Amino acid sequence: MIDPKHLRNEPEAVAANLARRGYVFDVAAYRALEAQRRELQSVTQALQNERNQRSKAIGAAKQRGEAIEPLKVEVADLGDRLEQAQQRLTEVQQRLEAWQLELPNLLDERVPEGSDEADNLELRQWGGIPVFDFTPRDHVDLGAQLGGMDFEAAARITGSRFVTLSGDLARLHRALIQYMLDLHISEHGYREVYVPYLVNAQALIGTGQLPKFADDLFCIDHDPEWYLAPTAEVPVTNLVQGQIIEEHDMPLRFVSHTPCFRAEAGSYGKDTRGMIRQHQFEKVELVQVVRPHESWNALEALTGHAEAVLRRLGLPYRVVSLCSGDIGFAAARTYDIEVWLPAQQRYREISSCSNFTDFQARRLKARWRNPETGKPELLHTLNGSGVAAGRCLVAILENYQQADGRVAVPEVLVPYMGGRRWLGEGEGS
Template identity: 55%
Template sequence: MHDIRLIRENAEAFDAALARRGVDAVAASILEMDTRRRDIATRMQEVQARRNEASKAIGAAMGKGDKDTAEALKAEVAALKTELPALEEDERTQTALQNAALSAIPNLPADGVPEGEDEAGNVEVSRWGTPRDFAFTPKEHADIGPVLGLDFETGALIAGARFTFLRGGMARLHRALAQFMLDRQTGENGYLECIPPLLVKDEAVFGTGQLPKFSEDLFRTTDRRWLIPTAEVSLTNAVQGQILNDAQLPLRMTALTPCFRSEAGAAGRDTRGFIRQHQFEKVELVSITRPEDSEAEHERMTACAEGVLQALGLPYRKMLLCTGDMGFTARKTYDLEVWLPGQNAYREISSCSNCGDFQARRMNARYRPVEAKGTEFVHTLNGSGLAVGRTLVAVLENYQQEDGSVDVPEVLLPYMGGLTRLVPLAG
């Protein structure tokens, strides 16, 4: 959500920033709504003031025996009492229209975010690791995974497309990855472990920006709750409607949860394999910070996600997303793309975003600075630390052997119960 005062004070700059995201100018229409709302509010104040003034004057007129004046004033008060509810309803309607319009506008990009229409405009910031030199032609995970326990057929039989059934060592490796990530983010990086709700109300998904624009990407239950697309929704909304103390910041939270996405906007993409699923697990990172600290926190969060890839020995590159590829709520985003030798390509495995005060305004989440009067909106950040399924894919492809087995990365061995290699399941 945007601050209407920002649009009032510099409408041209607001539209220019939106234009960088490929969004048409909206300031004029927003300000027109705002003028109507303020005119109604002004009229309400005038009516209330005149009603109070006339009510007092009735008593004075009666005291003087001026019945004609008193009756005229009574008629005026009655008319004002009739007008006021209509004005209040008009004000509520106009406020709702203005808020709906504001809530449909994406966040403004930060300075330094490159301009571009899509992922082709993203800028590579750095690379880590050297892709392995295979003595054989590496295969994609969808080709090597089934005999190791990555069962696409049973998943589809039970639930349909984009669901997978994991068995044996494959399931153990998936669990090991998740636990390793969670232990690292809590033990080394200082994130507070949480177990949040997987079902949330409208207010929660509105607060983090999935509603109203992206409802088709979500799953909804019969009692009108939403299955979370990421733990970002639950974790960020933990401060919904609160006024935090300055000493509480930064607040860093993490959670390992199932995530559910309809993938309505990804029809036909990654239909083969384990890359894009309706149900998957992810270790999410969320930070709540002071405004002046959010840029540094963004770099820190991204480094926390990078550390997992480095510990696993997975080559990756860090990308700064352009204006046309950023998410709706983000003002700046880094994507981490892991090397997949079977695809001979880098693929997204983590996305870390600084949302500024955009989500905080939607959630009304504030803090009280130590040496300042009043309150300010916090800044919110979120990132993947990491997506477990995509990390499993990366391990399978990078650690595959010519005989079809897959070695377990060294850092995961303590989680594997003595299993050091995935081999074809018996039968």
């Protein structure tokens, strides 16, 4: 949520910022509603004040042993007037709040202008693009040849956009996750957390998935409604929901391995082949909870932590700064890390690292105690994939493939693979 005070004081500035996203904020309509709110609130509070005074007077009179019936008659219609005013105020307040919950975060000024993916700004590349003396196969073909990647079985069990892995591939997938967790815990200072995969609406509102993006979520038939978490960002960031964090505990750095569930509504016909876009995938997520003044540095550090995974795995990648038209709802600034996929001859997103500034914190009522003021103040939240396991598996298969269909195991994963150096030979394949 955008700071309501800022919204009130400078709606034009907010509108101008949001316009960069292509979001139209109707300042006049907002002003009108806000004026209504102000008027109704003043009236309501005046009535409440009167009620309080009268009630106190009645209480005092009663204690003096005076008759209170005449006093009660005087306030007979006060209750009705108050209730009416309150109802209208509540209605306007709810409309305002609903509106504010649908406003995306303000963009940082460094976010490049643009309308879509094509306008994202490349910041750096790492690793040479591999050259093959044969036509590289994609991960689906490789998986079929290696055995153990079965989309048909998953379709029987559930439907499209699911996969089953078995043997070496299942183990490699698990090895990746273990490796990433170990790296972030032992070298990057994160604390591992285990969290619920089913989350309630309030948690999703807190991080910004609701109310606007309900179509992207799987909802469970349960009262109250529960949703399958689309990313660990939701349960992990909500660890600080409603909390006041002491300064000496900050910054908080959490890493969590979870499955992620996405309805992928609106992506029909997109990436229908293979594991790139699934309803269910595994991810190792990095979340940071920081003091406001350090969040921009934290974004650089967090992105570096995600990059470290790809460097250690020897996977070529680039980092792009998402443009104003492509950046997510809650983010003030986002770096996407894109890994090279030889079969597609292009970079594909494997991590997305964002600074949400105080946008999520305001929705979450997540605060820290600022020692300079002694008061609880909104903190800043960040997160990034570190990294998506499914897509990383794809990248390893495609980048490490050999002419004969075997796949080399990245050096750092060998210990996690029981010493195995090759997929496609020996037991397990």
